[in-house]
Amino acid sequence: MxxxxxxxxxxxxxxxxxxxxxxxxxxxxxxxxxxxxxxxxxxxxxxxxxxxxxxxxxxxxxxxxxxxxKFNEAVSFYVNCATQEEVDELWEKLTANGGEPGRCGWLKDRFGLSWQIVPTVLGELLADPDARKANNVMQAMLQMDKIEIQALKQALEK
CATH class of the missing domain: 3.30.720.100 (Signal recognition particle alu RNA binding heterodimer, srp9/1)
Known part of the structure; x- marks a missing residue:
């Protein structure tokens, strides 16, 4: 259907x-x-x-x-990824052959279409009840292009 x-x-x-x-x-x-x-x-x-x-x-x-x-960043496709391996694989494939990495998990593929490649755990970490920890995760994510789960978890514990 x-x-x-x-x-x-x-x-x-x-x-x-x-x-x-x-x-x-x-x-x-x-x-x-x-x-x-x-x-x-x-x-x-x-x-x-x-x-x-x-x-x-x-x-x-x-x-x-x-x-x-032409496509522009006002519309993107959000891909929820279960693992770092999935993030890495999709990031590599979608940025290949003329794609462009962006900040905070965003990228453009070679056709100009925007994607957000985001690990599921990001939302969980940003929702931590400790506002300081959640902010640490946000600040770490804002420094990233491709999102790295381990770095987010380390930021949570700072």
């Missing part, structure tokens, strides 16, 4: 490449409903027009529609 709300991603002309890339990054990925441009279209015949794909249970739609709009 499709999601009630599905993020819709506008690409210039590389939606198919993006779908293949995201499907290689996330372990649970599927592609559905690929539609291709025909004769007389603004793209060469056979170019992907639109597709629905799924990453870790979240459906997305992708469209090749030209250079009119």
């Amino acid at each position: 499709a999601n009630k709300i599905t993020p819709f991603l506008w690409f210039n002309d590389n939606a198919e490449e993006a779908i293949q890339f995201y499907s290689s990054v996330f372990k649970n990925a599927k592609t559905y409903d690929m539609t291709r441009y025909g004769d007389g279209a603004p793209f060469p015949k056979g170019t992907l027009m639109s597709a629905t794909f799924e990453l870790e249970g979240q459906r997305f739609m992708a469209l090749n529609a030209g250079p009119h709009f």
Whole structure:
């Protein structure tokens, strides 16, 4: 069953490449409903027009529609990670080949799409009932690009 709300991603002309890339990054990925441009279209015949794909249970739609709009940081995809290994793997894959690391777990992939790669434990540590400890975690996180769980735990105990 499709999601009630599905993020819709506008690409210039590389939606198919993006779908293949995201499907290689996330372990649970599927592609559905690929539609291709025909004769007389603004793209060469056979170019992907639109597709629905799924990453870790979240459906997305992708469209090749030209250079009119670009992604920006006002919208990002938050990925909740159970382990440091998962954070490391996703960070490495999503920043590869032209992606850009950002602060506090944020990054841009090579298509310009923003992601937040965040370990689940961050929320737990920030919610510590001791405000001083929670603030220590916040201050440590604010100094990081990729979030490091061990450093957060050490900050909690300072």
